[in-house]
Amino acid sequence: MHPAVSIIFFTTASGAGYGLLVLLGWGVLVGHLGTQVGFGICAFGLALGLVGAGLLSSLGHLGHPERAWRALTQWRSSWLSREGVSAILTFLPALFLAWSWVVVGSVSSAAAALTILGAIVTTICTAMIYASLKPIRAWRNPWTVPIYLVLGLYTGALLTALLLHVYGMRGPFIGFMIAITGLAGAALKIGYWLFLDRGVAASTPESATGLGAIGKVRMLDPPHTESNYLLKEMGYRVARKHAKRLRLIVLALGFGMPILLTFLAHGVGPAMAIVLSLAAAVLGGLGVVVERWLFFAEARHTVTLYYGASHA
Amino acid sequence: MTSLPTTSGTKKLGLVIDLDICVGCHACAVNCKEWNTSGHSAPLTDLDPYGKDVDGVWFNRVHSFEAGDHECGRTVHFPRSCLHCETPDCVTVCPTGASYKRAEDGIVLVNPDTCIGCKLCSWACPYGAREFDETDGVMKKCTLCIDRIYNETMEEVDRVPACVSTCPVSARHFGDLGDPESDVSKLVAAREGYDLMPELGYKPTNKYLPPRMPKRQSAPALMPSEEVAAKGFLAWLDRMLSR
Numbered sequence: 001m002h003p004a005v006s007i008i009f010f011t012t013a014s015g016a017g018y019g020l021l022v023l024l025g026w027g028v029l030v031g032h033l034g035t036q037v038g039f040g041i042c043a044f045g046l047a048l049g050l051v052g053a054g055l056l057s058s059l060g061h062l063g064h065p066e067r068a069w070r071a072l073t074q075w076r077s078s079w080l081s082r083e084g085v086s087a088i089l090t091f092l093p094a095l096f097l098a099w100s101w102v103v104v105g106s107v108s109s110a111a112a113a114l115t116i117l118g119a120i121v122t123t124i125c126t127a128m129i130y131a132s133l134k135p136i137r138a139w140r141n142p143w144t145v146p147i148y149l150v151l152g153l154y155t156g157a158l159l160t161a162l163l164l165h166v167y168g169m170r171g172p173f174i175g176f177m178i179a180i181t182g183l184a185g186a187a188l189k190i191g192y193w194l195f196l197d198r199g200v201a202a203s204t205p206e207s208a209t210g211l212g213a214i215g216k217v218r219m220l221d222p223p224h225t226e227s228n229y230l231l232k233e234m235g236y237r238v239a240r241k242h243a244k245r246l247r248l249i250v251l252a253l254g255f256g257m258p259i260l261l262t263f264l265a266h267g268v269g270p271a272m273a274i275v276l277s278l279a280a281a282v283l284g285g286l287g288v289v290v291e292r293w294l295f296f297a298e299a300r301h302t303v304t305l306y307y308g309a310s311h312a
Numbered sequence: 313m314t315s316l317p318t319t320s321g322t323k324k325l326g327l328v329i330d331l332d333i334c335v336g337c338h339a340c341a342v343n344c345k346e347w348n349t350s351g352h353s354a355p356l357t358d359l360d361p362y363g364k365d366v367d368g369v370w371f372n373r374v375h376s377f378e379a380g381d382h383e384c385g386r387t388v389h390f391p392r393s394c395l396h397c398e399t400p401d402c403v404t405v406c407p408t409g410a411s412y413k414r415a416e417d418g419i420v421l422v423n424p425d426t427c428i429g430c431k432l433c434s435w436a437c438p439y440g441a442r443e444f445d446e447t448d449g450v451m452k453k454c455t456l457c458i459d460r461i462y463n464e465t466m467e468e469v470d471r472v473p474a475c476v477s478t479c480p481v482s483a484r485h486f487g488d489l490g491d492p493e494s495d496v497s498k499l500v501a502a503r504e505g506y507d508l509m510p511e512l513g514y515k516p517t518n519k520y521l522p523p524r525m526p527k528r529q530s531a532p533a534l535m536p537s538e539e540v541a542a543k544g545f546l547a548w549l550d551r552m553l554s555r
Contacts, residue, residue, distance in 0.1 A: 001435070061430075061431075062428050062429050062430055062449075063427070063428065063429015063430075063431075063444070063445075063446075063448070063449025063450055063451075064427065064428045064429050064449045064450065065428070067408070067426065067427075067428045068428055070407070070408035070409070070410075070426055070428060071407035071408050071428060071430070072407075073407075073408060073409055074315075074406060074407050074408060074409050076315050077315045077316075077403075077404040077405075077406075078404060078405050078406055078407045078432075079405070080405065080407040080430065080432055081407035081408075084407065129405075129432070132401075132405070133401070133405075133435055133436055134401060134436075134438065134512050134513070134514075135435070135436065135437070135438035135512065136435070202511045202512075203438065203509050203511060203512065205377075207508075207509050207510070207511060208508060208509055209377055209379070209388070209390055209508070210506045210507075210508055210520050210522065211331075211377060211379040211386075211388055211522070211523075212379075213522065213525075214379035214380040214384065214385070214386055214388075214523065214525070215379050215380025215381055215384060215385065216379070216380065216381070217377050217378070217379045218377065218378045218379075219375065219376075219377055219378075220376040220377055220378045220387060221336075221375070221376035222375065223338075223341070223373035223374050223375045223376075223392070224370075224373065226365060226366045226367060227365070227367065228367055228368075228370075228443070229367070229369070229434075229443045229444050230434075230440045230443065233431065233434065233435075233444070234434075234435070234440070301435070301438075302438040302439075302509065302512075303437075303438065303439065303440030306375055306390075306392060306439075306440060307375075
């Protein structure tokens with residue numbers, strides 16, 4: 001599948017934003033964070049900014065962005081529609097929580113709980129857009145939803161740690177959160193890649209053409225000499241050696257280094273801790289961008305079976 | 313509404329494509345383009361039509377495959393277009409309601425006035441039936457020539473999809489596959505017509521008729537091999553000459 005920049009940015013940015021919202025809501029519920037105004041402005045500004053920028057970016061790949069409001073109507077059947085509705089509804093408790101934190105100075109537990117719920121539901125909806133597509137084995141499997149959730153929480157935790165260091169509120173909890181979500185994310189990705197490499201889709205050139213009774217099916221002549229929408233959108237191929245290298249980059253730079261930097265940041269002075277946690281957040285974010293690029297680039301669509309692919 | 317119709321009637325209009333007699337001439341694809349570029353989903357935009365990177369929207373594409381090996385191998389020309397599935401995910405994934413399945417005849421259509429061009433329906437279709445029109449910013453697909461089959465200004469004989477009317481070998485048939493007594497349903501039953509990718513559960517309405525298999529019992533219509541085993545006197549002569 002073609003890795004569109006707008007969708008990769010949308011899923012990674014909004015994932016991190018929702019992860020940050022979950023942790024802020026959690027901090028309110030357990031009473032760990034207090035209500036420091038500067039921290040509140042930065043944290044909610046960053047979280048809602050990432051979510052908002054992601055949503056705007058997702059409009060960028062539409063043929064008719066001015067009609068985007070129509071996408072809120074079909075929540076009964078469409079995960080894309082559910083995602084839109086859920087994203088907008090989540091803004092309500094999140095904005096109320098931010099207002100009660102920054103302006104009122106007394107946070108609402110109900111708003112925090114609803115923010116956590118909305119952020120998780122929206123991330124699940126995003127993942128289900130992909131996990132519900134039967135023609136794409138790399139997406140329609142039990143790995144997709146947990147990976148979106150855990151990577152959102154992981155990148156959100158890296159941002160939370162950075163903000164805590166900036167405002168001198170360091171504590172052990174967020175470090176453990178980064179380690180747990182980072183290790184879980186790496187384990188999920190390794191499991192997912194094994195799933196990807198060790199199997200093929202149920203559909204074959206034989207089932208796609210129905211000619212399997214005669215024998216093995218091979219493409220003789222393509223229907224057109226030039227490329228078309230189907231091949232540009234769904235015929236994307238990434239070289240196997242590049243994919244292998246990019247997977248290692250995701251594991252080492254996206255998960256390994258940020259976890260290491262997070263622990264190092266706990267043993268150094270405040271200024272150095274900010275630098276290290278900033279590096280961790282940047283590396284983790286870039287790692288998830290590479291991970292998301294691979295999520296698209298490695299995914300094969302059954303339509304390619306009509307264009308000479310031996311498996312999907 | 314992109315939920316599938318719950319009150320759908322028994323009428324299921326669709327195509328039956330005979331892979332035994334399709335000669336791969338692409339006339340169906342060309343006439344489809346010709347009709348539909350001024351039809352319901354007009355235009356079928358061409359990008360850079362006279363340049364180096366020709367691209368454009370087509371509703372029907374004719375692939376050619378080889379199946380099997382040696383005497384049993386066949387070249388099969390394979391027209392591919394929307395199958396107007398009974399349970400099409402291209403409809404249910406649509407966030408706006410632009411993609412819909414008609415209750416009265418099962419035809420799957422796109423409303424170009426409400427499509428936002430998110431392309432998700434084209435990802436959800438396993439058969440590659442939907443092509444995005446970059447110029448119009450909306451998704452386009454086969455309409456089963458809805459502007460021909462109900463067109464009372466045309467002669468009744470012409471009220472069939474453009475691909476069916478133009479096929480020079482009558483490899484394409486149009487009719488109601490929901491009626492077991494219709495000509496197309498009888499044809500499917502007689503020739504063991506089948507679904508594409510049945511494992512995905514989209515329940516395509518369109519059916520494909522398989523190529524007829526060569527009769528295995530009779531001698532293959534091939535030049536005899538020179539290595540024919542001789543018997544009796546000829547075998548003795550063969551041994552003598554082989555010394």
